[in-house]
Amino acid sequence: MPQPTVHICLSPALYPIYHSNESIVVVVDILRATSAICTALHHGMKSVIPVSSIEQAKQYSGDEYIIAAERGGEIVDGFAYGNSPLSYINNPATVGRHLVLTTTNGTQAIEVASESHTLVIGAFSNISTLASWIAQRNQHVMILCAGWKNRINLEDTIFSGALLHLLLNRGYNMDIDSDAGITALSLYQQSANNISQFLKQSSHHQRLSRLQLDDDVAYCLTRDTAPVVPILKQEQIIISEK
């Protein structure tokens, strides 16, 4: 196979346009679904079951499940958990259980790409581990940003640039037929010295700040706190083998 290529898709609404059957898909929702998925699995949850609707989430019952639902940045009324990664760190109540998760954007993006042959979860929390894992496979990659209600967002775009940067250093090419890669890389390079500061202008950062979730944001922007590669297998996300 010639050198593998990285494609970047900045919104789930563009997925059909950038779609390729050959690619490993990396779903990204930095604030906060994919950061939470990495964290929950790294901290001992058995699997994450992504569902699109609150109704689907409610169908799971029993001690083995933790049900988590977020809309618009807030935990949905009637649920104990949302998509804050901090809820799943060293929490005896969640260890060994399955996390049924529905969020505004992240789980929708997983749904969009669920038919791909390989779907993994990306976040700053697992970026180095993920880059190594991808590089070992030597296949084309699409980084699919969850965005915000199909709109482009800054944090997922910057993460795409950061992951692209790592993959370029490992011999990957950029998709030559699109400029989304250059855009993401350029934003990443411009923000690399202080992503947190740069992101303060982003719409979703401001949304979460209003909800007093600055600790969540700081955690989600920290690299390699959850060095696992979550992978979708039969509608459940589990830790991939090396």
Add this chain to the structure above:
Amino acid sequence: MPQPTVHICLSPALYPIYHSNESIVVVVDILRATSAICTALHHGMKSVIPVSSIEQAKQYSGDEYIIAAERGGEIVDGFAYGNSPLSYINNPATVGRHLVLTTTNGTQAIEVASESHTLVIGAFSNISTLASWIAQRNQHVMILCAGWKNRINLEDTIFSGALLHLLLNRGYNMDIDSDAGITALSLYQQSANNISQFLKQSSHHQRLSRLQLDDDVAYCLTRDTAPVVPILKQEQIIISEK
């Protein structure tokens, strides 16, 4: 009315997501459809009639029409004109005639937004005139990038940042619900010292270079060569009143 807002839509495929009934829509296809439209009107053509398909273009006949068709950067076989703006400068053969134009991306983007109450054409060729014209109207604005086959491209994104920059200086706000504006502004600021150099990495620039169209690219990146505001009126694009 509160301060008007600028929304940026980086691909026609995202138009339904960013759409607002209230906004003036600025369609942008820097390389080269919207640059050509500004140029053709500034240099004496009566109107531009944008059509989506080559078949539609062929339906126009008679001395009053110049038919132009471009696909993939090249003039379509059987046509004398494509979307090179240079074809329409000081050309006695085109003055006083209507330009029937179909292109890979630009005319498709016009079609997508043709129901908006006001649709104008933007390019570096008319950027200052356009910014002044918009500012006088004090309405919300959506900048709609034509991209490349619904993919995001660099030159339209950078132009959006440049126009946004001018409008912010005139009291406009950025759309707070999306980060596309920050993305475009950031790319514009990063490239502002030498847009031409920065764009050499872009996919479409490379495509046009292969077709030996560097003079076209240089022209399309030059500001204020065609200080008119083309506006869509009853399926024809004409020069707007002040």
